[in-house]
Amino acid sequence: MLPKLPKENLLEILRKMLLIRHFEESLIGLFDKGLFRGHYHVYIGQEATGVAALSCLGGGDYMFTTHRNHGHLLARGAEPGRLLAEILGRKDGYNKGKGGSFHTNISSLGILQTSAVVAGIIPLSTGAAYAAKARKAGQVSVCLFGDGALEEGAAPESFNLASLWKLPVLFLCENNGKYGVGRAVAAAQSSTMAAYPLTDLPKAYKIPAEQVDGLDAGAVHAAVSEALSRIRRGEGPRFIEAQTVRWPGSESNWPVVPVPTEVALAWDVGTAPEKVRGWYRECDPALIFIRELVEEKQVTREEISQVDKNVRGQVAQAVDFALKSPYPDLEEALKDVFA
Amino acid sequence: MLPKLPKENLLEILRKMLLIRHFEESLIGLFDKGLFRGHYHVYIGQEATGVAALSCLGGGDYMFTTHRNHGHLLARGAEPGRLLAEILGRKDGYNKGKGGSFHTNISSLGILQTSAVVAGIIPLSTGAAYAAKARKAGQVSVCLFGDGALEEGAAPESFNLASLWKLPVLFLCENNGKYGVGRAVAAAQSSTMAAYPLTDLPKAYKIPAEQVDGLDAGAVHAAVSEALSRIRRGEGPRFIEAQTVRWPGSESNWPVVPVPTEVALAWDVGTAPEKVRGWYRECDPALIFIRELVEEKQVTREEISQVDKNVRGQVAQAVDFALKSPYPDLEEALKDVFA
Amino acid sequence: MRELAYYEAKLEALGEILAADERVHLFGGSFLGLSPHRGLFQKIALAYPERVAFPPISELGFCGLAVGAAMAGLRPVVDLSTASFIFEAWPQVVNEAANAFYMSGGQTRAPVVFHIFHGLRGGGAAQHSHSPQAMLWNAPGLEIALPSSPRDVRGLLKTAARSDNPTIFVDHVQLLEMLGPVPEDDAAIPFGVAEVKRAGSDVTLIATSYLVQRCLAVAERLAREGIQAEVVDPRTLVPLDFHTLMASVEKTRRVVIVDECHQSCGVAAELATRIGEAGFDKLKTPIRRVATLDVPVPYSQRLEEFIGPSDSRISEAVRAVVG
Amino acid sequence: MRELAYYEAKLEALGEILAADERVHLFGGSFLGLSPHRGLFQKIALAYPERVAFPPISELGFCGLAVGAAMAGLRPVVDLSTASFIFEAWPQVVNEAANAFYMSGGQTRAPVVFHIFHGLRGGGAAQHSHSPQAMLWNAPGLEIALPSSPRDVRGLLKTAARSDNPTIFVDHVQLLEMLGPVPEDDAAIPFGVAEVKRAGSDVTLIATSYLVQRCLAVAERLAREGIQAEVVDPRTLVPLDFHTLMASVEKTRRVVIVDECHQSCGVAAELATRIGEAGFDKLKTPIRRVATLDVPVPYSQRLEEFIGPSDSRISEAVRAVVG
Numbered sequence A, B: 001m002l003p004k005l006p007k008e009n010l011l012e013i014l015r016k017m018l019l020i021r022h023f024e025e026s027l028i029g030l031f032d033k034g035l036f037r038g039h040y041h042v043y044i045g046q047e048a049t050g051v052a053a054l055s056c057l058g059g060g061d062y063m064f065t066t067h068r069n070h071g072h073l074l075a076r077g078a079e080p081g082r083l084l085a086e087i088l089g090r091k092d093g094y095n096k097g098k099g100g101s102f103h104t105n106i107s108s109l110g111i112l113q114t115s116a117v118v119a120g121i122i123p124l125s126t127g128a129a130y131a132a133k134a135r136k137a138g139q140v141s142v143c144l145f146g147d148g149a150l151e152e153g154a155a156p157e158s159f160n161l162a163s164l165w166k167l168p169v170l171f172l173c174e175n176n177g178k179y180g181v182g183r184a185v186a187a188a189q190s191s192t193m194a195a196y197p198l199t200d201l202p203k204a205y206k207i208p209a210e211q212v213d214g215l216d217a218g219a220v221h222a223a224v225s226e227a228l229s230r231i232r233r234g235e236g237p238r239f240i241e242a243q244t245v246r247w248p249g250s251e252s253n254w255p256v257v258p259v260p261t262e263v264a265l266a267w268d269v270g271t272a273p274e275k276v277r278g279w280y281r282e283c284d285p286a287l288i289f290i291r292e293l294v295e296e297k298q299v300t301r302e303e304i305s306q307v308d309k310n311v312r313g314q315v316a317q318a319v320d321f322a323l324k325s326p327y328p329d330l331e332e333a334l335k336d337v338f339a
Numbered sequence C, D: 001m002r003e004l005a006y007y008e009a010k011l012e013a014l015g016e017i018l019a020a021d022e023r024v025h026l027f028g029g030s031f032l033g034l035s036p037h038r039g040l041f042q043k044i045a046l047a048y049p050e051r052v053a054f055p056p057i058s059e060l061g062f063c064g065l066a067v068g069a070a071m072a073g074l075r076p077v078v079d080l081s082t083a084s085f086i087f088e089a090w091p092q093v094v095n096e097a098a099n100a101f102y103m104s105g106g107q108t109r110a111p112v113v114f115h116i117f118h119g120l121r122g123g124g125a126a127q128h129s130h131s132p133q134a135m136l137w138n139a140p141g142l143e144i145a146l147p148s149s150p151r152d153v154r155g156l157l158k159t160a161a162r163s164d165n166p167t168i169f170v171d172h173v174q175l176l177e178m179l180g181p182v183p184e185d186d187a188a189i190p191f192g193v194a195e196v197k198r199a200g201s202d203v204t205l206i207a208t209s210y211l212v213q214r215c216l217a218v219a220e221r222l223a224r225e226g227i228q229a230e231v232v233d234p235r236t237l238v239p240l241d242f243h244t245l246m247a248s249v250e251k252t253r254r255v256v257i258v259d260e261c262h263q264s265c266g267v268a269a270e271l272a273t274r275i276g277e278a279g280f281d282k283l284k285t286p287i288r289r290v291a292t293l294d295v296p297v298p299y300s301q302r303l304e305e306f307i308g309p310s311d312s313r314i315s316e317a318v319r320a321v322v323g
């Protein structure tokens, strides 16, 4: 379903979903060309969750994210050029090239730490919520993490603290494990949890918890905006599990684009290889959103193409910006150890 | 209620409960005389739980315990003299004086590690259960810990592993927090848990969990023997919360004996200071057990006095043994770093 | 100057930092350990009920919470009581707090203080007697302060609370009863300023925390043998005032480093290496370390004393380098 | 002798230890990291389905589980993949496994192996590039092995699996593709036996793990300048074959220690201190350290190389001590 929002907001959600998609697809191309190193994780397939959820935040709210952060940062308003420069280890990156894909953060957007240690941000996010509560300024802390993070003891410890102290924090768990590619030999889940449904764990700590279809921007928007307003009213922490279906491009350890995304795929996935066609037809959140926009006559196909074109232009500019950015000076390595 | 056991077993339970009680009371006296140093924790008030629960174990089973271990060790069959020698840092201690009160362990009794790190043994006990399962020898691993241990992430991580892998482990949580003395200013719980009742946490991981009155040897015996037989049948882990009432002698950080235990207190607590009389009348598991034995005509008052006398003699001998044991040679400090 | 007990000076500093800056919040209440005076902390807890919190036994969770609160603008001071418990919070201390400023390219500050009681406390045995400052020094991004007197605990705690960086505040229960002069004024002690606690010309004794007091006592005894030891206390390891250390080394040309960490890769190893590099031509004898022997800490008193940096081991080492 | 790739030798050893002792169980499957050959591990997993387990992302829980299983008679080998993740398990490694034998007075053995990939892996950034071996050396009770060649990884892994003590097996992803001779026979390499990997008379280069290979490469280049470096690989830090190290030092009288730990309180600090103590009269120049600079590891390639113990920093240090 579509979020209950005016057209301009819907267009903004569309824009951000496509921005993330094209950004990530371009990024994969840059990696394949050897333009950056290391392991990295893309957000394709989860765009509806991140974009709809983060559209509910206010300017002063905090947000914490993980190794799979690019989509969250773009949704929150990161400039794609500076984000890309960071991932390529360039001077103009948000963190001067010192953070990289794992750690890009942007404190001016309330993004205080991006940790690639699984569950590392869960305690941190409760701390930002503690500070928010202490200052009584009505801020909320939103913690976006994967289903795997619930396996770390840091998660239940933090749920306990957040619940006891009624902290204004939203735990937004993105479960991309459905039919996904597992870490275990032949396992079907990215997580390995006896506490299933995952919402059972926060519920044990008396944190209200619900599941939502993470492919459905409207459902995510409704759940998150309701949760945030309750949190802001002082009701304490909440937990939402957004379920998405793992993008087939993440089947290997390094992502591969099965079909470059075209908005036309929303109506015809004929060009996609048969093996992955089902995902594009049924599970691609961007294409689902596009179909809904058109079917509910909110937006025309032409408008969508226009947005897509603009976004592609923006991504091309970002790539250009990032590639032109120099590598940091060597002295930079010795700075910022201490404030 | 009394455990459904023949008289000789009931007498053995009585004997061990009194042994623990007199041992601990003597120990407090030795500390007050400056005969050993450091922080220490006594088991008074929890005797029914430890003795009844551990009477259900078989010879090859594993047991893990914490900073509050004396009662468990004695219940499992430790020689009081060697245990006391350990606590006094003497050569004849079970661990040559290197472990002390926090760490006494006795591998010949299946007691592999006694950890004073809160929750430290919870992962260890799942490991012994893993080994038992791998060897298919029908052994069970029993993990005895306090309610506070559930606040550590090690607990839920271990519950997950035990549940996923169906490990033969019994998690026996001794909740001595009821009306207890807290760590927090004016708090009434030794634990600080939003997951309440505590059984909610293991249940989230699909571990069958129940609460039992830890002052009631019969109830503990019934619950533990049922749990162990199901675990031995391969049904996977189980969790029992035994609830006891904190002994008033633990109100300060170092224990103080309000009234030296006499079996006659079972019928008349008149000698106890008024402030603590209620505990001795209603919450003292040893006195409760004695009353039940007599009321159900299993044992006479005379027989009880005889057991008590024997136990006192045993404790006096243990004190004698421990005090006569020399301190370890200095070279001992350099041994046992590596096997 | 007025004379205060160490625990009084520390408590005063806690009160002062809470009064001076409302961003300061305390987590945990064992700043006085298990000492008989521990009840005095309650005064502070009652004076600032909204700024003193008692967390559950979840070191990883509440240390991480404090780091996050620091990132969001507070100045939390977290009590972990026994230093060994900081191991439970290791990922948050070493891999979140320490890296935050650097990996954000200078954006995210994490001005949190972790308070720990390190070392041989008398019967702590293997699991409660750690001195993790060496391990922590191996994690760049953490400041490390170790007071050794009533004046220093007050002065360093104030600076820790004002620092913009994550700081490990390494205390020792054996110091709590010590008496000493404490100024009335602010008297914050800047980080990175070592102090010569006793002047001497024959040998430089470098120590931190409680061992400074042991070294001072040993130095007095050695003076009666005609050996004048200079006792230098770095007070903070990060930042390190290497200059003052070397000035003493250049004067005495003989060095004993006394340290409660386990010996291998301990604080003494780092100091010895740096002095060995800079003082190669100046040293008359090899640098000696007196550290905790490389065995887990035994419970029994004699054994614990035997493996620790005892007075007798310190004086033997001094005699060996001087003799 | 046959030639194998490092990853092949390692995989062979895993198969051999599983075949030789049914008490060996593996936890985790990233023994080949993210290398293109990682799929080969599946063969082993399929051959021993009951003895290869894939735990959830609960390092504290599953490392503790492995320690407990070891106490109860198994010989678990736990893969933590990136070394930084051992921080999550710190309390179980440093405060349970390391202390078990000692605090039980010699009763409880914990023959567990923890496998980690340490160091600068290229783009790992601040949170995934740790070399925790120095911190671990500061916790008595742990053995620490660091292979640097196909032969060593096979030989040391076998010894680790046979050891009665908790052992940290410190590997490096940059070694996985290396080729080298590997004997056909058992060829377990005893702990505590250093190897002179290259003979030389002008300077002793001490290194472990991947940096042994870097030092060998640098030594070849220096040879063209007329400098003959002796490259000594301790292979295990605990136990340490100090004798072989000192024999080389006494011959060359000049030492450079190359180490991927952060510099302060790193492995190089401990080795330098011990050599400084024992070799005071023998050294002609100060001992030089080439370690990772004391900053969190930056992501960007040039910066990462700049702060690491690069070939150029190694050769500069050698020239400085020789020149």
Ligand SMILES: Cc1ncc(C[n+]2csc(CCOP(=O)(O)OP(=O)(O)O)c2C)c(N)n1
Pocket: A041, A067, A068, A116, A117, A118, A145, A146, A147, A148, A149, A176, A190, A191, D057, D059, D085, D088
């Ligand atoms: C403490 C820790 N252990 C292991 C890893 C390695 N690791 C990186 S991503 C990942 C899987 C995380 O799964 P999930 O949280 O569901 O996130 P997803 O990648 O599915 O978005 C793992 C195990 C890590 N980064 N940190």
Ligand SMILES: Cc1ncc(C[n+]2csc(CCOP(=O)(O)OP(=O)(O)O)c2C)c(N)n1
Pocket: B041, B067, B068, B116, B117, B118, B145, B146, B147, B148, B149, B176, B190, B191, C057, C059, C085, C088
């Ligand atoms: C990791 C860790 N944190 C803190 C402590 C200090 N400590 C010792 S006992 C204790 C309370 C434990 O409560 P509980 O588990 O309920 O056991 P009880 O003493 O009530 O039997 C605490 C916090 C510790 N030993 N280990």
Ligand SMILES: [Mg+2]
Pocket: A146, A147, A148, A174, A175, A176, A177, A190, A191
């Ligand atoms: Mg996932």
Ligand SMILES: [Mg+2]
Pocket: B146, B147, B148, B174, B175, B176, B177, B190, B191
């Ligand atoms: Mg309790």
